Amino acid sequence: MKWSSKAGRRFFLVAGFMFLFYSLLMVFASISTGAFFAGYELVYVSSAVMAFCLAYLYPQFKENDERSKKIRERGMFFSYIFIMGYMLILMALFQFQIIDLNGYQTVSLLTSLTIITVFSSFVILSKRY
Template sequence: MDYSRISFFVLGIFFSVMGGFMICASFMTNSVPSSMVYIQLAMAIMSFCLSYLYPQFRQKDERMKLIRQKGMLASFVALMIYLFVFNIGLQFDFFILTANELIHILTALIISTVFISLVVYSKIY
């Protein structure tokens, strides 16, 4: 029995429930959800991805090194695209964000992109 895999899955459920509760609470009060919800949902994605990837990450072989390299490259490219889109969007007032909201959104996007790209590349290789 692999308890690390189960613990990551339980953490994913915990973060999902917390994020869902905060979204429901904000809808019930007719307000916009806090930007911290994005990070909680990103942590849920990270936990579920780590639950899937844990048996493969225990192996320290060439395949896992290749998956990590490709995943980091894809995440870097996505980060540059995110920064470009946010820069253009803020410059031309396509959307109005505070610095705190922007940092929370970027953090959530980076966390999600890194771990989803690792899962995708682990399926490919």
């Protein structure tokens, strides 16, 4: 059974709204218990962003042509540069003790930034190419 373009987009939109709802629920629960920014909240938010980006990109990525390969290749290249920048900034913030995060929070923050950067760069490049 072949999925149509609308069914694939609809799936990612529903998943995006579910992740958005879960992230709002987790943020509210974290704030109400006084333990805000445990780390997992940002992962849910970035998963929602990823699902919305994939809903937008689904018709283009469904066809595995040269254009979609170029978007993926360039997107990963630009994301790599930004991720290195995030790491340098975080290292400086830790070195000068401007922020104080534990290991789980730091990994969650980097994971979230990576997911958001990669998929938003795909969307930006899909408009360009």
